[in-house]
Amino acid sequence: DAAEKGGYEHYMRKEIHEQPTSLRQTLSGRIDVERGDADLDVAFPQGYLESLQEIQLVACGTSYYASQYAARLLEEFADVRATVEIASEYSFDGGRDPWRTLVIAVTQSGETADTLGAIRRAGGAGARTLAVTNTLGSSVTRETEDSVFIRAGPEIGVAATKTFASQVTTLALLAVEIGRQRGSLAATDARAVLEDLRGLPGAVQQVLDEEDRVLEGAKRFADADAFFFVGRQFGYPVALEGALKLKEIAYDHAEGFAAGELKHGPLALITGDTPVLSVLTERSRPDETLNNVTEAQTREAPAIGVTDGTVETDSLDLELEVPDLGYVTPLVANVYFQLFAYHIADLQGRSIDKPRNLAKSVTVE
Numbered sequence: 001d002a003a004e005k006g007g008y009e010h011y012m013r014k015e016i017h018e019q020p021t022s023l024r025q026t027l028s029g030r031i032d033v034e035r036g037d038a039d040l041d042v043a044f045p046q047g048y049l050e051s052l053q054e055i056q057l058v059a060c061g062t063s064y065y066a067s068q069y070a071a072r073l074l075e076e077f078a079d080v081r082a083t084v085e086i087a088s089e090y091s092f093d094g095g096r097d098p099w100r101t102l103v104i105a106v107t108q109s110g111e112t113a114d115t116l117g118a119i120r121r122a123g124g125a126g127a128r129t130l131a132v133t134n135t136l137g138s139s140v141t142r143e144t145e146d147s148v149f150i151r152a153g154p155e156i157g158v159a160a161t162k163t164f165a166s167q168v169t170t171l172a173l174l175a176v177e178i179g180r181q182r183g184s185l186a187a188t189d190a191r192a193v194l195e196d197l198r199g200l201p202g203a204v205q206q207v208l209d210e211e212d213r214v215l216e217g218a219k220r221f222a223d224a225d226a227f228f229f230v231g232r233q234f235g236y237p238v239a240l241e242g243a244l245k246l247k248e249i250a251y252d253h254a255e256g257f258a259a260g261e262l263k264h265g266p267l268a269l270i271t272g273d274t275p276v277l278s279v280l281t282e283r284s285r286p287d288e289t290l291n292n293v294t295e296a297q298t299r300e301a302p303a304i305g306v307t308d309g310t311v312e313t314d315s316l317d318l319e320l321e322v323p324d325l326g327y328v329t330p331l332v333a334n335v336y337f338q339l340f341a342y343h344i345a346d347l348q349g350r351s352i353d354k355p356r357n358l359a360k361s362v363t364v365e
């Protein structure tokens with residue numbers, strides 16, 4: 001067991017640290033930066049992508065948050081309506097021509113019963129289906145027309161970490177591929193996105209090199225009553241994912257909010273013992289988010305922010321830096337949240353790799 005953890009005390013920390021490698025695997029052989037092309041080797045029928053009317057993503061938990069991130073990328077690059085639904089809530093409505101709706105099941109394990117049920121309903125109603133999974137030969141790959149593998153490598157910790165990063169990255173490639181095919185993404189824009197994706201492993205490594213600062217922050221705030229995570233746009237699913245990690249492994253009360261929603265209710269919960277963690281990066285409306293954070297600080301809340309230098313952040317209690325990688329900067333910010341959750345849980349002596357009441361894959365509906 002110790003050997004398998006490669007010197008780390010927990011699989012989760014090992015898997016967080018594996019991200020530069022797993023992201024390289026995800027990208028390997030799939031991008032041509034100079035030409036601005038991405039190719040996931042999916043055999044869509046001739047003309048299918050051009051005639052596509054809608055993309056629906058179905059998923060649970062962390063995969064659902066990855067899908068929320070991806071839907072924004074799909075809308076941005078592929079000029080197609082993209083919706084996301086929690087798999088257990090999903091029912092397919094594909095209108096008169098269901099085949100023109102592509103339904104994507106996003107599932108690390110490929111065995112999640114809710115997601116399998118959702119994709120079965122979509123396929124049964126005539127939609128075209130695609131699996132985005134980490135697991136070769138998993139059940140989901142037998143339910144769908146096509147499969148794409150995120151290539152993150154085995155993930156043992158119950159808390160998903162490296163697979164979130166690889167899911168978003170794979171779906172970003174799909175968004176580029178579809179956008180190029182549909183003519184909605186110019187080669188120069190695609191090139192810039194692919195450059196940023198190629199920069200991910202290095203950027204994540206820079207965050208990992210700052211782990212001591214995260215540990216210091218975790219020590220400062222480990223006794224908090226609750227943790228609030230806020231973000232906008234691409235920062236919003238990352239806020240939700242950050243909160244889920246803390247809930248799962250630290251058993252602390254944590255909530256993710258769209259930053260603009262704080263003032264519509266949750267602000268009433270803010271005290272000096274509720275740290276607010278925020279994503280303050282470009283393309284995530286950092287100025288407005290910072291205003292929301294300042295409102296929380298006025299109510300004594302400590303503020304921890306992940307920034308790429310686009311806003312003035314002197315007022316933060318703890319500032320964590322990420323390089324600017326365009327659309328995927330919040331994905332890099334997420335690594336700070338993973339480390340934060342890990343250390344808060346570790347300081348409390350939690351059973352990090354096998355949290356109480358949870359299973360790695362949930363095979364009941």
Ligand code: AGP
Pocket residue numbers: 060061062063106107108109110111112115158159160161248359360361362
């Ligand atoms: C993530 O940390 C959780 N353990 C959980 O939310 C998980 O993402 C969810 O159960 C979906 O799993 P899947 O990706 O294997 O379908």
